[in-house]
Amino acid sequence: MATQEILKEHVKGAPMVLQNIIFPALQSVIPEDLYFRALNEKVELFRAAPETLSFHAGGRAAFDTYFNSITVERWRELCAIENLNLTLAGNGKFIIRFGLHQLGLPHRWLFEQTVELKEGTPVSLELPFWAGLERGLLYMWVEALEDGYLRGGNVSTTQRPVRDARMAIVITHFNRKPHLLPALQKLEADLNSAPQWKDRVQVIVVDNSQNVTPDEAGSALIIPNRNLGGAGGFTRGLLYAKDHGFTHCLFMDDDASCDFEAVCRAYMLLSYSTEDRAAIVGSQLRETVPWQLHEAGARFVKGRWIARKHMLDMRNVHHLLLAEMDDSAANYGGWWFFAFPISAVRHFPYPFFVRGDDAEFSLQNKFPLVTMNGICSMAEDFSVKESPMTRYLGLRATMVLMMLNGEEKSKPYLDVFLVWFRGVLFSYNYASAKALIMAMKHVMEGPEFFVRNMDMANVRAQLGALTPSEKMVPYDLKDIEVLHHHHHDGRIRRLARLVTLNGTLLPAVLMRDDVRFQFKDFNAAFRDIFRFKHVLYYHEATRTGYVATQNRKLFFELWKEGLALCAKFARAMPALQQAYVKALPNMTTEDFWRHVYKNELTTEKENS
Numbered sequence: 001m002a003t004q005e006i007l008k009e010h011v012k013g014a015p016m017v018l019q020n021i022i023f024p025a026l027q028s029v030i031p032e033d034l035y036f037r038a039l040n041e042k043v044e045l046f047r048a049a050p051e052t053l054s055f056h057a058g059g060r061a062a063f064d065t066y067f068n069s070i071t072v073e074r075w076r077e078l079c080a081i082e083n084l085n086l087t088l089a090g091n092g093k094f095i096i097r098f099g100l101h102q103l104g105l106p107h108r109w110l111f112e113q114t115v116e117l118k119e120g121t122p123v124s125l126e127l128p129f130w131a132g133l134e135r136g137l138l139y140m141w142v143e144a145l146e147d148g149y150l151r152g153g154n155v156s157t158t159q160r161p162v163r164d165a166r167m168a169i170v171i172t173h174f175n176r177k178p179h180l181l182p183a184l185q186k187l188e189a190d191l192n193s194a195p196q197w198k199d200r201v202q203v204i205v206v207d208n209s210q211n212v213t214p215d216e217a218g219s220a221l222i223i224p225n226r227n228l229g230g231a232g233g234f235t236r237g238l239l240y241a242k243d244h245g246f247t248h249c250l251f252m253d254d255d256a257s258c259d260f261e262a263v264c265r266a267y268m269l270l271s272y273s274t275e276d277r278a279a280i281v282g283s284q285l286r287e288t289v290p291w292q293l294h295e296a297g298a299r300f301v302k303g304r305w306i307a308r309k310h311m312l313d314m315r316n317v318h319h320l321l322l323a324e325m326d327d328s329a330a331n332y333g334g335w336w337f338f339a340f341p342i343s344a345v346r347h348f349p350y351p352f353f354v355r356g357d358d359a360e361f362s363l364q365n366k367f368p369l370v371t372m373n374g375i376c377s378m379a380e381d382f383s384v385k386e387s388p389m390t391r392y393l394g395l396r397a398t399m400v401l402m403m404l405n406g407e408e409k410s411k412p413y414l415d416v417f418l419v420w421f422r423g424v425l426f427s428y429n430y431a432s433a434k435a436l437i438m439a440m441k442h443v444m445e446g447p448e449f450f451v452r453n454m455d456m457a458n459v460r461a462q463l464g465a466l467t468p469s470e471k472m473v474p475y476d477l478k479d480i481e482v483l484h485h486h487h488h489d490g491r492i493r494r495l496a497r498l499v500t501l502n503g504t505l506l507p508a509v510l511m512r513d514d515v516r517f518q519f520k521d522f523n524a525a526f527r528d529i530f531r532f533k534h535v536l537y538y539h540e541a542t543r544t545g546y547v548a549t550q551n552r553k554l555f556f557e558l559w560k561e562g563l564a565l566c567a568k569f570a571r572a573m574p575a576l577q578q579a580y581v582k583a584l585p586n587m588t589t590e591d592f593w594r595h596v597y598k599n600e601l602t603t604e605k606e607n608s
Helices: 072-078 177-192 229-243 260-272 317-324 357-365 388-404 410-426 430-443 448-452 457-470 491-499 552-587 590-596 598-607
Strands: 016-021 043-046 052-055 060-062 085-102 105-117 123-126 137-144 148-157 167-173 201-207 221-224 248-252 279-281 283-286 293-295 298-301 304-307 337-341 376-379 512-519 532-539 544-549
Touching: 016 260, 052 085, 072 260, 085 317, 105 123, 137 317, 167 177, 167 229, 167 260, 177 201, 177 260, 201 229, 221 229, 229 248, 229 357, 229 590, 229 598, 248 260, 260 279, 260 337, 298 357, 357 388, 388 410, 388 430, 388 457, 388 552, 410 430, 410 552, 430 457, 430 552, 448 552, 457 544, 590 598
Parallel strands: 167 201, 167 248, 201 221, 283 376, 512 532
Antiparallel strands: 016 148, 043 052, 052 148, 060 137, 085 105, 085 123, 085 137, 085 148, 248 337, 279 337, 283 293, 298 304, 532 544
16 A cells, blocks of 8 residues: 555544555665565565565465554554554455564464455455554564465554644755755655645755755755754754744655655654654664664763664564663654654754754753654664764764753763774874864863854864865775784783783884774774774775874874863863853754844745
8 A cells, every 4th residue: 555545634534544564665775574574485575666465375474574563552652542444455365363572471363354355445454452452563464365465555543633733844955966866856756646745744955055956856845055054954944844834843864765654654643642742753774784773762871872772683573672662761863854843842953063963952852752663764874974074073062962961070071082082093093083182172162162153164174174084985905905804802912902002102013014904983993903004994885995004103192182182171161061051042042043044034035
């Protein structure tokens, strides 16, 4: 059943589709067992549209999967859905069962019925057991009694939504047209095939690079904008949404690497939620390992960025249950997919440019954050993107967030800085070490620094001068001799690494003038590069990399500067924290941002 089925007109008694049964498209890299499990060889998926799950007689499939299971707690507790129906489209005679997985309890079968499907005539079943459920992973199991096929379906309710939502999908863009334009085309096709969404969902692109034409944008609204980063771009979109009668916003990355079904499910959760301030946080699957969670919501605690449910395998039923377990509740959600009610916004984003703006937005507004299996996007690992620029932005945000969220002692700040600083120095990434020193100095200038440098132009120029030495460039491994072997770290070797600062103090005669291979990550594996003068950091998917070389003189110059900076920061920290806390309310008001965009908003109003 196509995604367009998810929303019906609000006619008394008409079913409201909560989520669709979906299959992967032809070009999707997501494994089929995140959608269904073929339990024997008599089941086969044909991915070309319309996606069709074909059965020979005796074929069996289960839908206790990431995209097609039903999280009972979200629809029962959060949304108080009292009745549920199943609709199936396809052809053939099938046995349909419903089962329930729960953590700590045995599996249960709840329902069984034989159905006969005919092409073009969907069949609907009431699920009488629904009202008695409280938690767990509900799923459908199918056995074909004759050759046939399924073309999807949905679960729906006759219960009316709590609110009639109108959602603005806000995408901030900067010089990523090869990613943005295909995403816009896909969104436009989804909306064109689902006219019932057109009055309820509007795609808005805040174009910080000012290079997307109306023809390229299609039906999306383009707002040319000064480049004030993600913080400024998303805020500009939020202001537009608020001024034009939208009730909800969905902040989304400019590659929109999610299925439109995720948008629909988030919309329905927000429409039915009994919690007025609830925000939906899209989980993130790893682009290179698309069955693995990077995070399902996240936590910022005492300077640590903690990805919830990190590395869970979404092919595994037990891991699906763990992903929905409400332990260590998220306190922020990334803006790759973050949907929220505009009425719940009490504080606008902090002008970080990028990095940290999404975290502080959640922390300050204290949204009740909701995740659900199947609402997600995909993204490249953050470690691959790590550079002097991202390290500068990351450390700067970490320090400020710690001050804004009650960390009063200087030691935790210095611990964070020294862990980051040591990591890049020991990895021979000296440009990144300079960027971290720059970040600390800028934080010590106080909150006024962020107001003066909202466009980051001067800072980006300074960081750009550092980046070439760590820039990922096309690399052919045939052109360089590298060593790949992994070193076992015994007690004596660990002691030698500790005493010599991972080889920095070793005589030159004991150092190897070879190139040690490392997959690109946040830092090197220190035990593997011990005694090597050169390290190749390489990313296989893009075949890019760079070589970093040990420089002892620069190491000690930077180490000395870093330690001196720590002492200076420790002395300044109490007054510095007071300054940030005092400035926070005024820097996150709607009026602050309306003043920033005064000229743009005036022009926008005149042209409307």
